[in-house]
Amino acid sequence: MKVSYKWLQEYVDIPVSPLELADSITSAGLEVDSVAELGKEIEKVYTGKIVEISSHPNADKLIICSVNVGGENNRQIVTGADNVKENNIIPVAVEGARLAGGLKIKKTKLRGIESRGMLCSGGELGLDTESLPENQAHGIMILPSDTPVGEDARKYTGLDDAVIELELTPNRGDCLSMIGVAREVAAIYNTSLKLPGADPKSLDEYIDGKAEVIIENNELCRRYVAKLLTGVKVFSSPVWMQERLRSAGIRPINNVVDVTNYVLMELGQPLHAFDYDKLKDGKIIVRRAKEGEILQTLDGTERKMKKDMLVIADSSGPVAIAGVMGGADSEVTGDTSMVLLESAYFDPSSVRRTSNYLGLRSESSLRFEKGIDVNGCLRAAQRAAKLLQEMGACSVLAGQIDNYPEYIEEKTIPIRPSRVGYLLGKEISQDECKNILSSLQFKVQQEDEEGFLVTVPTFRPDISREVDLIEEVARIHGYDRIPQTLPSGESTEGGRTERQRIMRQLRRELVACGVYEAITYSFHSRKEFDRLRIPEDSYLRNTIKIQNPLTEEQEIMRTLMLPGVLDIVRHNYSRRNYNAAVFDTGKVFHPRDNSDLPEEREKLAAVFTGKTENAWNTASGNMDFYYVKGILEAVLNRMGVKGCSLEPAFDNMTYHPGRSAYIQVHGEKAGIIGEIHPLVLENYELDQKVTAFEFDMEVLLQYAGKKDRYIPLPKYPGTNRDLAVVVAEDILARDVFRLIRKAGGELLRDVKLFDVYKGNQVSEGCQSMAFSLKFQAADRTLTDEEVNERISSITSILQKEFDARLRS
Amino acid sequence: MEDKLKAIAREAKICLDEASDLKKLNEIRVKYLGKKGELTKVLRGMGSLSAEERPRIGQLANSVREELEEYLERRTDELKNKELEERLSREKIDVTLPGKPCMLGKMHPLTRIQGEIEDIFTGLGFNVVEGPEIETDYYNFEALNIPKDHPARDMQDTFFTGSEVLLRTHTSPIQVRTMEAAAPRVPLKIIAPGRVYRKDDDATHSPMFHQIEGLAVDYRITFADLKGVLKVFAESMFGSETRTRFRPSYFPFTEPSAEVDISCVMCGGKGCRVCSGTGWLEVLGCGSVHPRVLEISGYDSEQYTGFAFGMGLERITMLKYGIDDLRLLFENDLRFLEQI
Structure with missing residues (x-):
């Protein structure tokens, strides 16, 4: 909503400048988007009259104008404009002038002829050419012929004004009008509101019998007022009205259209002017559309109706889409001699649905959607009639048709000043509450000790209970005058849940291992499943679908985290970030049979590719399977998750069959770790190995954070022994460890694998594994015999189970 | 004999002064103060002295020994300090070279x-x-x-x-x-x-x-x-x-x-x-x-x-x-x- 400062002054005295006004209405709840001080940059531009035009001796497209800008002497100005004629009055920038955008005008020569200034277009003066009337929008701006010459041109082009653009909240439809904004200003500055006149002089002849209004659907049209104007003359509206419409961003068209727009801006009541002679039988029928009915609207588009839409029809068919746009056939034209003026109240939801469905938003629909003043319809019709009559554009038939089947009463709401204080935390006296509400045009009555009754005018449909009135009091009183306190009730501890703490710790532990956290979208394309080679029958393909996605890339809610993190690798790889270690946590979504809402599970995925950083004294290492497994182990250790094991995962299609494993916690499958399958990498256009792990946080959360009890430190020294065995290369390290631990018993405190060797030194198909064993007892120093005994039981069990040989 | 002791003392001090490392010092200690050292040799010859001279020369020999031991200790300290300083200077590095990269990781x-x-x-x-x-x-x-x-x-x-x-x-x-x-x-x-x-x-x-x-x-x-x-x-x-x-x-x-x-x-x-x-x-x-x-x-x-x-x-x-x-x-x- 654009509000002209000059226009606003017609309804209320404003004791402050436009900028100050913008601040104070913002503080009262009408947010100001911008303040445009028009003509602020313009200097030395005057109204001038073209006295004589002659041709340019050296250029076909230029002309020489002799221009009078006051005084006796004329000045010579060369222009390329083709829309000026002798005796035109135009804005003239003389030398030293400044135009919109800071352009400066100097004396110059054009093709050898001196030019002392410039004739200006609306655009050069900073006017919005979109809202200029057709005859002024292009070329030099021709001013009315009665404009005095030699005056500051800003005064005659509407540039001595400021336009405040409001960004209104959806509840304040009443401020989509000058009068609504003026009402707020009057309340803020405690000044009085001046309502415009709405009393046209009527002919003796009455409207009765000439027109008829039938409302078939009263729930969608609460009231319909029609006025008849006769002897209509269509011409341009006066300059003052054109300027005001322009300031509101509306292009002047002709007096009839302009007046309906003017009243819409002034009072917030959309009006429509029908060419009466085109309405069959002078009949207005407000009814639901018939399915498939067609109407060509004012913008020239054919609209096909649905049956829940409300239309205005005559006896032969629809002539307007109620509250949205009129039809082209009944439009007011130069030939129009009688006008039927519509001022109605249409149901907000119905207009909203219709305008959404048609994708057609108008100044009218915008206001109907927010709810207009049902008791203001007649006044608006009268106001428009008066304006047209006063400019000599018509005569007004006496009376009107006012079809208002069910009068809508103003609501009465009680308010207690004690409640105002209770809610705001500041006492506001009964008197001040009353003053504020009265200044907003609420009627205050029936006062007692508890409080008073407030009658809410119908132009404020947003006010329906006491708290709404309290907000009115608070915002006009000023939020800045309410103190800042802290809640005084019983204190609360505050904090995070165990689950939240574990999730936070997990992130910290991963970061401590050199992994960066990423955040990816929760939706992706269903094509990701093919890229990941997820089997057709996998439960992962059973997804929640977004019915109205922005793009195909965001059509389903994720069921796994891998697409997001692989996409990060791809994105970075294409930007030459070849080394990456990133993780992402978030929810995945699985549909549930017995519930509208899906199952949401917290998951984690981490990906690693490339090398660790190298430096002058450090060789870089591959972030390969064992690097990643080391991180996984470190994180699980720090999270206090015990009982983890890896089981080779031959069957997962996304991962390398020989380089992947399921992560199990206490026998429960909790995730997977491994190298991404080469075919998957190909699908992601990656030609570099990627290792990843995925984790179901719901499993991890069950086991994480369990505190271990401390074991006393040993008092007696331990004994270290190394043991190298040669076994077949398909023997898993895990199984060798298990046997060593089993045979080593309690005295075996620690086992470390320090070397794995395959090659010339051992026979084909075999590998050597070298372990470092530490034996220790809590109550004594072990003897050599005790240790030897353990070593030999270890070697014999390895021999027996795996045919292992000792390597010397 | 008295002259001999004084000569040993003088000679040993000169050697100690000339010695440039701890190993040399140890050699000098063995040569003069060791079980088979010069001083011991002199003291062995004390049997030939008269009863009046014996305590006087004995006292003198002891004070020479103490003097030399003290002198040796001082020289040892000096050389130890010198060697430490040399080692520290040898071990100097460019502390402005970059440190070993640590895998950082950061929270979003x-x-x-x-x-x-x-x-x-x-x-x-x-x-x-x-x-x-x-x-x-x-x-x-x-x-x-x-x-x-x-x-x-x-x-x-x-x-x-x-x-x-x-x-x-x-x-x-x-x-x-x-x-x-x-x-x-x-x-x-x-x-x-x-x-x-x-x-x-x-x-x-x-x-x-x-x-x-x-x-x-x-x-x-x-x-x-x-x-x-x-x-x-x-x-x-x-x-x-x-x-x-x-x-x-x-x-x-x-x-x-x-x-x-x-x-x-x-x-x-x-x-x-x-x-x-x-x-x-x-x-x-x-x-x-x-x-x-x-x-x-x-x-x-x-x-x-x-x-x-x-x-x-x-x-x-x-x-x-x-x-x-x-x-x-x-x-x-x-x-x-x-x-x-």
């Missing part, structure tokens, strides 16, 4: 700021709660006083997954879920961070982003309390010099409602490009809980009052780090993640 800026915000509010007695990202129309709209056809639904273009099921457009449904579960228990103080979704994707909008919701319900929670709590928040988050401004606004689920501006973090309120010259930055929306929302959730709105607020995590994060492009937060470019 959004996570960090979310943690900071949670910490401020948990310190004020708020509990952190979460809720589902896929919600019913009821919790996302109806229960928040946003019926069907309400114009406020325009402000939030919604992704639907079913006729009454959608991706939550704000974290406010958590308010209702929490109140429903707790009613009529008070005090209730929660902070609810989470992902939210709106059908919007351009330079300043992302279809997925994060909000943090706050709610307090108790006897006599006032609008003044809301102002006080958010002032504490703004000062803790953006520095104690930060000023806050409350402007009336509209949300269907709060009344009175307000938008909160903070003095611009870049220019301190003088006006700059970041604050479009106004000196203020809009950071959150808030208000007293609408009585209807309290009633729907099971609280008697005469007896209990509350306040609620909600902010965009991305907005706060961008202000804190001076990030000027929202998309950086979801692109996960490592140069960005590593830098910030």
Whole structure:
């Protein structure tokens, strides 16, 4: 909503400048988007009259104008404009002038002829050419012929004004009008509101019998007022009205259209002017559309109706889409001699649905959607009639048709000043509450000790209970005058849940291992499943679908985290970030049979590719399977998750069959770790190995954070022994460890694998594994015999189970 | 004999002076003071001395020994110091060479700021709660006083997954879920961070982003309390010099409602490009809980009052780090993640 400062002054005295006004209405709840001080940059531009035009001796497209800008002497100005004629009055920038955008005008020569200034277009003066009337929008701006010459041109082009653009909240439809904004200003500055006149002089002849209004659907049209104007003359509206419409961003068209727009801006009541002679039988029928009915609207588009839409029809068919746009056939034209003026109240939801469905938003629909003043319809019709009559554009038939089947009463709401204080935390006296509400045009009555009754005018449909009135009091009183306190009730501890703490710790532990956290979208394309080679029958393909996605890339809610993190690798790889270690946590979504809402599970995925950083004294290492497994182990250790094991995962299609494993916690499958399958990498256009792990946080959360009890430190020294065995290369390290631990018993405190060797030194198909064993007892120093005994039981069990040989 | 002793002393001192390392010193010690050393040899010859001379020469020999031992010790110290100094000088390195690279890893800026915000509010007695990202129309709209056809639904273009099921457009449904579960228990103080979704994707909008919701319900929670709590928040988050401004606004689920501006973090309120010259930055929306929302959730709105607020995590994060492009937060470019 654009509000002209000059226009606003017609309804209320404003004791402050436009900028100050913008601040104070913002503080009262009408947010100001911008303040445009028009003509602020313009200097030395005057109204001038073209006295004589002659041709340019050296250029076909230029002309020489002799221009009078006051005084006796004329000045010579060369222009390329083709829309000026002798005796035109135009804005003239003389030398030293400044135009919109800071352009400066100097004396110059054009093709050898001196030019002392410039004739200006609306655009050069900073006017919005979109809202200029057709005859002024292009070329030099021709001013009315009665404009005095030699005056500051800003005064005659509407540039001595400021336009405040409001960004209104959806509840304040009443401020989509000058009068609504003026009402707020009057309340803020405690000044009085001046309502415009709405009393046209009527002919003796009455409207009765000439027109008829039938409302078939009263729930969608609460009231319909029609006025008849006769002897209509269509011409341009006066300059003052054109300027005001322009300031509101509306292009002047002709007096009839302009007046309906003017009243819409002034009072917030959309009006429509029908060419009466085109309405069959002078009949207005407000009814639901018939399915498939067609109407060509004012913008020239054919609209096909649905049956829940409300239309205005005559006896032969629809002539307007109620509250949205009129039809082209009944439009007011130069030939129009009688006008039927519509001022109605249409149901907000119905207009909203219709305008959404048609994708057609108008100044009218915008206001109907927010709810207009049902008791203001007649006044608006009268106001428009008066304006047209006063400019000599018509005569007004006496009376009107006012079809208002069910009068809508103003609501009465009680308010207690004690409640105002209770809610705001500041006492506001009964008197001040009353003053504020009265200044907003609420009627205050029936006062007692508890409080008073407030009658809410119908132009404020947003006010329906006491708290709404309290907000009115608070915002006009000023939020800045309410103190800042802290809640005084019983204190609360505050904090995070165990689950939240574990999730936070997990992130910290991963970061401590050199992994960066990423955040990816929760939706992706269903094509990701093919890229990941997820089997057709996998439960992962059973997804929640977004019915109205922005793009195909965001059509389903994720069921796994891998697409997001692989996409990060791809994105970075294409930007030459070849080394990456990133993780992402978030929810995945699985549909549930017995519930509208899906199952949401917290998951984690981490990906690693490339090398660790190298430096002058450090060789870089591959972030390969064992690097990643080391991180996984470190994180699980720090999270206090015990009982983890890896089981080779031959069957997962996304991962390398020989380089992947399921992560199990206490026998429960909790995730997977491994190298991404080469075919998957190909699908992601990656030609570099990627290792990843995925984790179901719901499993991890069950086991994480369990505190271990401390074991006393040993008092007696331990004994270290190394043991190298040669076994077949398909023997898993895990199984060798298990046997060593089993045979080593309690005295075996620690086992470390320090070397794995395959090659010339051992026979084909075999590998050597070298372990470092530490034996220790809590109550004594072990003897050599005790240790030897353990070593030999270890070697014999390895021999027996795996045919292992000792390597010397 | 006396002369001989003095000569030994003189000679040994000269040798000690000339010795350049600890090994030499040891050789000299053996040569003069050892069991088979010069001094011992002299003392062996004492048998030939007269009874009067023997004690005198014995005394002299002892004092020569003491003198030499002392001298040796001093020289040992000197040489040890010298050798240490030489070693230290030899071991000198260029301390300005870069250190061994450590794999760094960092938390995403959004996570960090979310943690900071949670910490401020948990310190004020708020509990952190979460809720589902896929919600019913009821919790996302109806229960928040946003019926069907309400114009406020325009402000939030919604992704639907079913006729009454959608991706939550704000974290406010958590308010209702929490109140429903707790009613009529008070005090209730929660902070609810989470992902939210709106059908919007351009330079300043992302279809997925994060909000943090706050709610307090108790006897006599006032609008003044809301102002006080958010002032504490703004000062803790953006520095104690930060000023806050409350402007009336509209949300269907709060009344009175307000938008909160903070003095611009870049220019301190003088006006700059970041604050479009106004000196203020809009950071959150808030208000007293609408009585209807309290009633729907099971609280008697005469007896209990509350306040609620909600902010965009991305907005706060961008202000804190001076990030000027929202998309950086979801692109996960490592140069960005590593830098910030």
